[in-house]
Amino acid sequence: EAGVAQSPRYKIIEKRQSVAFWCNPISGHATLYWYQQILGQGPKLLIQFQNNGVVDDSQLPKDRFSAERLKGVDSTLKIQPAKLEDSAVYLCASSMGQTSLSGANVLTFGAGSRLTVL
Amino acid sequence: SQKIEQNSEALNIQEGKTATLTCNYTNYSPAYLQWYRQDPGRGPVFLLLIRENEKEKRKERLKVTFDTTLKQSLFHITASQPADSATYLCALDGTTSGTYKYIFGTGTRLKVLA
Numbered sequence: 001e002a003g004v005a006q007s008p009r010y011k012i013i014e015k016r017q018s019v020a021f022w023c024n025p026i027s028g029h030a031t032l033y034w035y036q037q038i039l040g041q042g043p044k045l046l047i048q049f050q051n052n053g054v055v056d057d058s059q060l061p062k063d064r065f066s067a068e069r070l071k072g073v074d075s076t077l078k079i080q081p082a083k084l085e086d087s088a089v090y091l092c093a094s095s096m097g098q099t100s101l102s103g104a105n106v107l108t109f110g111a112g113s114r115l116t117v118l
Numbered sequence: 119s120q121k122i123e124q125n126s127e128a129l130n131i132q133e134g135k136t137a138t139l140t141c142n143y144t145n146y147s148p149a150y151l152q153w154y155r156q157d158p159g160r161g162p163v164f165l166l167l168i169r170e171n172e173k174e175k176r177k178e179r180l181k182v183t184f185d186t187t188l189k190q191s192l193f194h195i196t197a198s199q200p201a202d203s204a205t206y207l208c209a210l211d212g213t214t215s216g217t218y219k220y221i222f223g224t225g226t227r228l229k230v231l232a
Contacts, residue, residue, distance in 0.1 A: 004161075033220075042122075042207055042222040043162065056219070091161050104150045104169075105211050105220060109161030 002026065004110035006092050012116045018080035021113045024073070025094030031055070033107065034067055034077050035091040043091055049075065082117045089114050120146045120214040122223035124207070130229045131198055139193040139226045141208035146219075148212035151184055151191045156205045156225065166193075170212075198230045 005024040013019050025032050031050050035043035046065065048055040052072040060067070064083070069075040079086055093107040123142045131137050141151070149170055154162035168175040168184045168191070175182045181194040195202050205225040213219065 035222075040224075042124075042224040045219075045221065048220075093161070104152070104167050106152065106164050106167065107162075107209075107220070109163070111159070112161050 004092055004094055004108055006090075006110035006113050008113055009111065010114050010116075012118065013082055015084055015117050016081040018078065019082060019115060020079075021077045021090050021092075021115075023075045023077070023092030023110060025075075025092070026108055029094035029096055029108070030072075031095045031097065031105075032069055032075050033093040033095075034075070035093065037089045037091055037112070039088070046077070046090075079115075082115075084117050087115055087117045120144065120210075120219065120221060122146075122208060122210060122221060124223040124226045126224055126226070128227040128229060130231060133198060133200060133230055133232050135198055137195040137198050137202070137228055137230070139206050139208075139228065141191040141193065141223055143189050143210055143223075146189075146210050146212060146214045146221075148186075148210040150211040151182070152209045152211060153180075153182060153191075153193050154207045154209060154222075156207060162207055162222075165206075167211075195228075198228075200230045200232050203229045 034046045037043045046060045047057040047067045049069040052069045067077045089112040091112045093109040095107050097105045121144045152167040153165045156162040168182045179196045183192045205227045207225045208223045
Protein backbone atom coordinates (compact mmCIF):
# COMPACT_ATOMS: atom_id res chain seq x y z
CA GLU A 1 0.00 0.00 0.00
CA ALA A 2 1.09 3.57 -0.55
CA GLY A 3 2.58 5.28 2.49
CA VAL A 4 1.97 8.72 3.97
CA ALA A 5 2.95 11.38 1.45
CA GLN A 6 4.32 14.75 2.50
CA SER A 7 5.53 17.79 0.62
CA PRO A 8 7.70 19.71 0.34
CA ARG A 9 10.58 17.71 1.75
CA TYR A 10 12.65 20.81 2.42
CA LYS A 11 11.80 24.47 2.80
CA ILE A 12 13.96 27.47 3.69
CA ILE A 13 12.27 30.77 4.51
CA GLU A 14 13.04 34.05 6.22
CA LYS A 15 11.49 34.78 9.60
CA ARG A 16 8.06 36.40 9.40
CA GLN A 17 7.36 34.65 6.09
CA SER A 18 4.68 32.00 5.74
CA VAL A 19 4.91 28.34 4.77
CA ALA A 20 2.49 25.49 4.17
CA PHE A 21 2.99 21.75 4.38
CA TRP A 22 0.79 19.14 2.79
CA CYS A 23 0.05 15.59 3.87
CA ASN A 24 -1.86 12.74 2.25
CA PRO A 25 -2.44 9.87 4.71
CA ILE A 26 -2.84 6.19 4.01
CA SER A 27 -6.16 5.46 2.35
CA GLY A 28 -8.81 4.53 4.88
CA HIS A 29 -6.95 5.95 7.89
CA ALA A 30 -9.40 8.07 9.84
CA THR A 31 -6.90 9.73 12.14
CA LEU A 32 -4.22 12.16 11.02
CA TYR A 33 -1.52 13.72 13.18
CA TRP A 34 0.94 16.56 12.74
CA TYR A 35 4.08 16.41 14.87
CA GLN A 36 6.94 18.86 15.25
CA GLN A 37 10.37 17.32 15.78
CA ILE A 38 13.21 19.63 16.75
CA LEU A 39 16.71 18.26 16.23
CA GLY A 40 17.65 15.86 19.01
CA GLN A 41 14.15 15.68 20.45
CA GLY A 42 11.20 13.35 20.15
CA PRO A 43 8.14 14.21 18.07
CA LYS A 44 5.76 16.66 19.75
CA LEU A 45 2.09 16.46 18.81
CA LEU A 46 0.74 19.65 17.30
CA ILE A 47 -2.71 18.56 16.20
CA GLN A 48 -4.74 15.37 15.79
CA PHE A 49 -7.72 14.99 13.45
CA GLN A 50 -10.37 12.30 13.49
CA ASN A 51 -11.80 12.42 9.96
CA ASN A 52 -12.17 16.19 9.50
CA GLY A 53 -12.68 17.07 13.17
CA VAL A 54 -10.00 18.20 15.63
CA VAL A 55 -9.41 15.78 18.52
CA ASP A 56 -6.44 17.51 20.18
CA ASP A 57 -4.76 20.79 19.35
CA SER A 58 -3.68 21.70 22.86
CA GLN A 59 -0.02 22.16 21.86
CA LEU A 60 -0.62 24.00 18.61
CA PRO A 61 0.58 27.65 18.81
CA LYS A 62 -2.66 28.98 17.44
CA ASP A 63 -1.41 32.54 17.03
CA ARG A 64 0.80 31.40 14.16
CA PHE A 65 -0.02 27.79 13.29
CA SER A 66 -3.16 26.55 11.62
CA ALA A 67 -4.17 23.21 10.17
CA GLU A 68 -7.11 21.87 8.27
CA ARG A 69 -8.39 18.59 6.94
CA LEU A 70 -11.41 19.71 4.99
CA LYS A 71 -12.61 16.50 3.34
CA GLY A 72 -11.31 14.11 5.96
CA VAL A 73 -8.46 12.97 3.73
CA ASP A 74 -5.43 15.16 3.08
CA SER A 75 -4.33 17.95 5.36
CA THR A 76 -2.42 21.23 5.29
CA LEU A 77 -0.36 22.75 8.12
CA LYS A 78 0.42 26.44 7.83
CA ILE A 79 2.80 28.68 9.75
CA GLN A 80 2.36 32.44 9.51
CA PRO A 81 4.48 34.30 10.46
CA ALA A 82 7.39 31.93 11.00
CA LYS A 83 9.88 32.36 13.83
CA LEU A 84 13.42 31.10 14.14
CA GLU A 85 12.32 28.53 16.73
CA ASP A 86 9.96 26.96 14.21
CA SER A 87 12.96 25.38 12.48
CA ALA A 88 12.20 21.67 12.75
CA VAL A 89 10.95 18.65 10.87
CA TYR A 90 7.19 18.52 10.53
CA LEU A 91 5.99 14.95 10.52
CA CYS A 92 2.59 13.79 9.39
CA ALA A 93 1.27 10.43 10.54
CA SER A 94 -1.96 8.51 10.16
CA SER A 95 -3.66 5.62 11.89
CA MET A 96 -6.83 3.63 11.55
CA GLY A 97 -8.08 4.22 15.06
CA GLN A 98 -8.35 7.20 17.33
CA THR A 99 -7.71 5.95 20.82
CA SER A 100 -6.43 2.87 22.55
CA LEU A 101 -9.97 2.08 23.67
CA SER A 102 -10.59 0.55 20.26
CA GLY A 103 -7.29 -1.31 20.08
CA ALA A 104 -3.65 -0.41 19.71
CA ASN A 105 -3.14 2.77 17.77
CA VAL A 106 -0.15 2.23 15.48
CA LEU A 107 1.03 5.28 13.57
CA THR A 108 2.47 5.32 10.07
CA PHE A 109 4.65 8.34 9.41
CA GLY A 110 5.63 10.22 6.31
CA ALA A 111 9.25 11.18 5.63
CA GLY A 112 8.68 14.66 7.04
CA SER A 113 9.13 18.23 5.85
CA ARG A 114 12.27 19.94 7.07
CA LEU A 115 11.81 23.66 7.70
CA THR A 116 14.69 26.08 8.15
CA VAL A 117 13.81 29.61 9.24
CA LEU A 118 16.59 32.16 8.73
CA SER B 119 1.97 16.78 33.49
CA GLN B 120 2.88 13.53 31.78
CA LYS B 121 6.53 12.83 31.13
CA ILE B 122 8.45 10.19 29.20
CA GLU B 123 12.17 9.83 29.69
CA GLN B 124 14.62 7.96 27.58
CA ASN B 125 18.37 7.99 27.95
CA SER B 126 19.34 11.09 26.03
CA GLU B 127 22.95 10.02 25.70
CA ALA B 128 23.90 7.89 22.75
CA LEU B 129 24.45 4.21 23.39
CA ASN B 130 27.49 2.64 21.71
CA ILE B 131 27.81 -1.13 21.75
CA GLN B 132 29.88 -3.74 20.00
CA GLU B 133 28.39 -5.83 17.24
CA GLY B 134 26.93 -9.09 18.52
CA LYS B 135 26.14 -7.72 21.98
CA THR B 136 22.69 -7.02 23.38
CA ALA B 137 21.55 -3.40 23.39
CA THR B 138 19.18 -2.39 26.17
CA LEU B 139 17.24 0.87 25.99
CA THR B 140 15.11 2.30 28.78
CA CYS B 141 11.83 4.20 28.77
CA ASN B 142 10.41 5.64 32.00
CA TYR B 143 7.17 7.53 32.37
CA THR B 144 5.17 9.44 34.99
CA ASN B 145 1.61 10.69 35.31
CA TYR B 146 0.34 8.40 32.59
CA SER B 147 -1.82 5.31 32.28
CA PRO B 148 -0.76 3.66 29.04
CA ALA B 149 -2.96 1.01 27.53
CA TYR B 150 -0.08 0.23 25.18
CA LEU B 151 3.58 1.06 25.04
CA GLN B 152 5.14 1.13 21.60
CA TRP B 153 8.65 1.30 20.20
CA TYR B 154 9.61 2.99 16.97
CA ARG B 155 12.84 3.23 15.01
CA GLN B 156 13.89 6.44 13.31
CA ASP B 157 16.69 6.73 10.78
CA PRO B 158 18.23 10.11 9.87
CA GLY B 159 16.01 12.07 7.49
CA ARG B 160 13.10 9.67 7.86
CA GLY B 161 9.93 9.39 9.88
CA PRO B 162 9.65 6.91 12.75
CA VAL B 163 8.76 3.33 11.86
CA PHE B 164 6.73 1.12 14.19
CA LEU B 165 8.57 -1.90 15.60
CA LEU B 166 6.72 -3.49 18.47
CA LEU B 167 3.99 -2.86 21.00
CA ILE B 168 3.14 -4.30 24.39
CA ARG B 169 -0.13 -4.10 26.27
CA GLU B 170 -0.46 -2.91 29.84
CA ASN B 171 -1.27 -6.42 31.05
CA GLU B 172 1.69 -8.03 29.29
CA LYS B 173 5.11 -8.43 30.86
CA GLU B 174 7.17 -9.30 27.82
CA LYS B 175 6.88 -9.41 24.05
CA ARG B 176 9.31 -10.75 21.46
CA LYS B 177 9.74 -10.31 17.74
CA GLU B 178 12.77 -11.88 16.10
CA ARG B 179 15.82 -10.23 17.76
CA LEU B 180 13.70 -7.68 19.61
CA LYS B 181 12.32 -8.02 23.11
CA VAL B 182 10.25 -5.54 25.08
CA THR B 183 9.38 -5.69 28.77
CA PHE B 184 6.77 -3.58 30.51
CA ASP B 185 6.52 -2.97 34.25
CA THR B 186 3.52 -0.78 35.09
CA THR B 187 4.50 -0.73 38.77
CA LEU B 188 7.92 0.72 38.02
CA LYS B 189 6.43 2.67 35.09
CA GLN B 190 9.22 1.43 32.88
CA SER B 191 9.81 -0.41 29.65
CA LEU B 192 13.03 -2.01 28.50
CA PHE B 193 13.78 -2.59 24.82
CA HIS B 194 16.40 -5.19 23.95
CA ILE B 195 18.09 -5.91 20.63
CA THR B 196 20.00 -9.17 20.78
CA ALA B 197 22.90 -10.07 18.49
CA SER B 198 23.08 -6.42 17.45
CA GLN B 199 24.29 -5.46 13.98
CA PRO B 200 25.61 -2.18 12.55
CA ALA B 201 22.33 -1.97 10.58
CA ASP B 202 20.53 -1.60 13.93
CA SER B 203 22.16 1.81 14.40
CA ALA B 204 19.34 4.36 14.60
CA THR B 205 17.33 6.38 17.10
CA TYR B 206 14.73 4.41 19.04
CA LEU B 207 11.63 6.13 20.37
CA CYS B 208 9.14 4.86 22.89
CA ALA B 209 5.56 6.02 22.69
CA LEU B 210 2.69 5.84 25.14
CA ASP B 211 -0.82 5.18 23.92
CA GLY B 212 -3.30 5.79 26.72
CA THR B 213 -4.65 8.40 29.08
CA THR B 214 -3.34 11.09 31.35
CA SER B 215 -5.66 12.97 33.72
CA GLY B 216 -8.59 11.31 31.98
CA THR B 217 -7.60 12.60 28.55
CA TYR B 218 -6.41 10.38 25.72
CA LYS B 219 -2.87 11.17 24.62
CA TYR B 220 -0.36 9.56 22.29
CA ILE B 221 3.07 10.89 23.20
CA PHE B 222 6.66 10.12 22.33
CA GLY B 223 9.83 10.07 24.36
CA THR B 224 12.94 11.97 23.34
CA GLY B 225 14.59 8.93 21.82
CA THR B 226 17.90 7.16 22.36
CA ARG B 227 20.50 7.03 19.62
CA LEU B 228 22.05 3.60 19.26
CA LYS B 229 25.30 2.99 17.45
CA VAL B 230 26.46 -0.56 16.88
CA LEU B 231 30.18 -0.75 16.22
CA ALA B 232 31.54 -3.33 13.80
